[in-house]
Amino acid sequence: MSTVPLTHILFVSTALFFTGMYGLFTRRNMITMLMSIELILNSVNINFVAFNKYLFPQKMDGIFFSIFIVTIAAAEAAVAIAIIINLYRTHKSIDVDDATELKW
Amino acid sequence: MDTSAIIFYAISAFTLAMGLMAVTSSKIFRSAIWLLLSLVGIAALYFWMQVEFIAAIQIIVYVGGIVVLIIFSIFLTQQAGTKMPKALLRRTIGSALAAFFGLAFSFNLINHYGFKSTGSQHFNASVSDVGTQMLSTTEHGYILPFEVVSMLLLSAMIGCIVIAIKPPQEHAEKIGTKPENVSSPEPEEEKVTENISEPLITTEV
């Protein structure tokens, strides 16, 4: 565990972050966009835990941070899905390009 | 290259692969499953970092809760098997380029930033320590954020219910049996609440 340097873990989390970002940009389905957001949030959690473990071992702030992030992510996912369902009811489709009323 | 490094590399390769598959697969249900597996991979990573409590939370909340929720919403909104429409080629290339640029940029930054540890002694994040610090009101206590988060979860729940609830008149149409005659002596407030959103004009037929 000690031989794996912090940077490698950060590489992994950044890679995960940008995969989530790619998903957010290209997926046309709102639910898949939600999934990519979940991926992004998880990569952030990894970062927090890694920093806490490698840089501030005597404290546990990083861990508490990731705990709270997880709770908020859950709330956020719930609200997002409620919106998606509502959107589905009005637009009969959850393709993101159909919901463009909020334009000029 | 001792065994834990190997384990780490395996887990991270697995997670990244699952993540990539979740983002690029064409069937929506299948991508949900890839997401689930990648979250499990992340939980394994936590285990590798000996923060078992976080790993447990990860599995319970993320894998158990959110992904299941997502799968529910998939079934609610459409047949799982349909192929999702491919995004425009121009957009995919653009976002791929953006992602790679971001990746390269942060790699470069991470390499150049010299992380140096401050603390010396051994890191242990046992569940009891986490629990005591979570609720302690002393200097590093997290009691206040803990309460605030609970308030947040409550409001999120109420919010979801309000958003997702079906508006009453659809409810009324579904019933659709009770005739509305003008002269009916029904008590005022009952009728009023009944078609509050319906314009009064319709009653004077």
Place this chain on the structure above:
Amino acid sequence: MNYQEYLLPVLLLPITCFLILGLFGKKYLKNASGVIGTISMLAVTLISVLVAGRYFFTDGKVNGVYQQIVAYKYNWLAFSPTMSIDMGAIVDPISMMMIVVVSFISLMVHIFSLGYMKGEERFATYYAYLSLFTFSMLGLVLSSNIFQIYIFWELVGVSSFLLIGFYYNKPSAIAAAKKAFIVTRFADFGFSIGILVLSFYGGTLDFNTLIQRLTSTQSGEYVNITTASFLGISMLTWGLSLVFIGGAGKSAMFPLHIWLPDAMEGPTPVSALIHAATMVVAGVYLVARLFPVFSIDASALQIVTWVGAISALIAAIIACTQTDIKRVLAYSTMSQIGYMMFALGISRYGGENGLGYTASLFHLFTHAFFKSLLFLGAGVIIHFVHSNDLKDMGGLRKLMPVTHIAFLIACLAIAGVPPFAGFFSKEEILTASFHSNKLIYVIALFTAMLTAFYMFRLYFSIFWRKEASVHETHHADGTTSMKIPLIILMICSVGAGFVPFTKMVTTDGAPLETHMDILFSLVPIVLVLLAIFAAARIYKKENGSADKLAATFGSFYKAATKKFYVDEIYLFITRKVIFNLIGRPAAWIDKNIIDAFVNGVAATTRSVSGYIKGLQSGKVQTYALYFFSGIAGLAVLFIYLWK
């Protein structure tokens, strides 16, 4: 004698008469307006004769030389401490002579118009305009400041515009009035530039100081006006020739004469007053007023001489071919004024060689009488025959005896037959031109012959040629009010010659001794009689000889009747060049380029905003992409580029 007390009423009476008749004439004193106008003009004439007499015979002459007295001077508009327009009056030989001529002729026309314009619907306005004209002419003659003369110059131009355009429902009258005003306006433009030049170098606008400064050779102003030059011509010549252009425009000299024949559209008494005696001689008066300055600049005098000579010659030739009685008289006026101009041109300053100056003014004096007589006579004829054309006239001598005699005497006078006024003044012009410039003398002789020819062509074809075709013969001669002026002017045309002019009006004020050289004056008399005899033979009886004569000259005759196509050239210039090549493009440029530029700016802003609007496409993912690229950009900027 306090001249201010007398000269102010001379000016104020006509202007008050104009205001009264103009404002109240139409409704209240409809037919009384004629009498009011005439009475006021009678008063003005009496006062001016009194003043002139007093000046010429009692207190004008100081040790043998006529002094110049400045009656009054009020500061009207001060441009700068040294330069200001002052309203003043000069009392000197030429101004006194002019106020007498102007007021007298105006009185005659007032009396004549009582009868001639009786039935006119705008009778009061007609008399109002006449008083306005007389006021501005008297003001012009008396003015002591070069800008003041310009002011009255323009007022004279406007009143002639109003009078020519009196029958305003005739489009031809309006066109003529417009043409007259615009041509004189163009000349006034030259005049104003001339004033600017002279006043800048002379440092003042007042005539006396200007003349005194520019004529004393060692004065600073004289030095820098002659040294400064533009395009090789000294500023003095520029100034003087520009001022002369102003005079030439008003006196219908050669290039700017096109408005005079058309000005005949106005009522005939108006032509008698304006286009015979007063307005057209304003140019001569102006040159006479600035004569000391003109005399020091030879090239300016050359211009004056040759413009005068050419106008005299051309006008005489055209007059021989015209068929409209008033056009003939108009061209004859132009020719006679040409005479006066070149007489001034050939004259020098001071003593003996100032004869040209005196001759020219003497001719102006006599010409006023017989030319207005001719016009009034023509008025009576037109009134009776109801047409201007010579072909409808003939054998009228029995029907209108008074007009016949008056017309005959006037023709003899203008031709220069000895006992009449024309002979004396023309004689002096011929002697002056003989002494100074032989070529001018020859032209003068030839023009005198032509004058006699066309005047008697006119006389014979009106009063002789064939029996009167018009039958009703009652008061052909017009009412008494039309006869009185004819008789008075007839007497003047005879008497005017004997006025001792050379003693009164000379360049330097000192009387001039002239001797009548019989031998010398024989030549013109013989030529004139020859011309009269030729005219009689051709036009006395109805025979084809007139057309035969016309045929001999062929195309030259046709060109002359067409007024040498000068009108067409002007029309071409104004229509084609000014309207199409400058006016229309100016309006087009304004609409299509500058306006389009402004609208273009508005259009581009609208299209740009249309494009920017497109960015808010409502597609969430594009927003995310912009968002990310924004962050990436800022990150790169702050980490790498920001030093």
Place this chain on the structure above:
Amino acid sequence: MNLTLLIVVPFLTAIAILFCKGLKQVRTISLAGAVLQLATVIFLLVAYQQQASGDGHFLFESNVMWFKPLNINYHVGVDGISLAMIMLTALVVLAGTLVSWNTERLNKEFFFLLALLSTGAYGFFISLDLFTMFFFLEVAVVPKFLLIGIWGSGKKEYSAMKLALMLMGGSALVFIGLTGIYFHTNTFDIVQIAGMQIPLVVQKTFFPFAFIGFGIFTALFPFHTWVPDGHSSAPTAASMFLAGISMKLGGYGCLRVATYLMPDAAHSYSWIIILLATIAIIYGAFATMMQTDLKYINAYSSVSHCGFVLLGIGMLTKTSVNGAVLQMVSHGLMTALFFAAIGMIYSRTHTRQVAQLGGLLKVTPFISTVFIIAGLCSLGLPGFSGFVAEMTVFMGSWQNPDGWYRFATILACASIVVTAVYILRATGKSIMGPLHVTHNQLTDATWNEKLAAGVLITGIVIMGLAPFLITKLITPSTDVIMNKVLTIVTIQK
């Protein structure tokens, strides 16, 4: 004599108009307001004559702190030039109110906006603080847009929009100029700034902003396109105000702000100003010849006449600046009279096309004589104000020894011929000539139109016959400006 009274009276009339009902009340109150204003102005004139010590400094000054941090204060005062301008505004406002005596549509708002516009103009002319001046300039711009947009004719929305935008653009440039001056003298007070010596490079940068900004108000050549459209689609009273007063705001601004405060730049840029002014004069005159609509003719001739104002200011000699001020006053009266006459003709014959008019002299003699007087005045006939102003400008510009400026003066003089051509063409075709059968039973001028024309004609004739009255008023004040400019010029030469 408190100068703020000059602003309070029109403003109170505006407020009072809002409270009355029906056309009769509205017009009587606005007429009363205009007459009262004229009385105060005459009283001010008399008081000024007594107190004026001949050195042309500002009198009746009052100074109230408005906004401490930016050192803006409501500083008002009056000298010869602003007094002449105020007289002009009073006359034109009175005439304008009288001419629009029976406007049916929304008459209350119409008279309210007229009163507001006059308040703006009065405020502009008496303010000695650059910011207050700018404030009143803006107050004057808004009513114009509404007046043309609502009560106008023809393509009124387009012209109202164009006019408002260009004037707003102009005032934006002016504001840049003002702030430029402010940041180098950190005071908005004209009297103080005039005392200071602003560095040349600053003057050179901010003078064009101020001059072009104000120039747009006075139809400076390339920015004059709002004048024809704006004037011709405006209602009679609005076009009288527009041409009579608002074009003078620009001229006054150019003189007081641009030339007085930044003389070096004025001197170095004078050749551009003269070039543009001469183009405006000649180009305006020729363009007018081609117009067929009476209002377009008068609008384009205003472009040409305002060119004289800018020429006078550009030449920077004492007489030419005097001439510029005289031309502002005379053109104000003359063009207001011309628009009034055209308005009267239009209200009777409902056409402004010269071709369709004819022989009005027989049917409506009074209006035709008013039209002829306006025409003769604008072509510079002596006895009317046009001649006095134009000749002073020519005399002044000729004193500038530069060869090219002489050529410009000659061109400007040539314009009096072109002016004569288009004026006579217009009068000849529409007033004289054969009468159109449709127009044979027109009614002549009513009492209010006669009074309006009378007011303006007395102004024109008094200035034409007795110019020494107004030059005695103006010369000391222009000398103050020109002494400052000439001291700079002599140093540089």
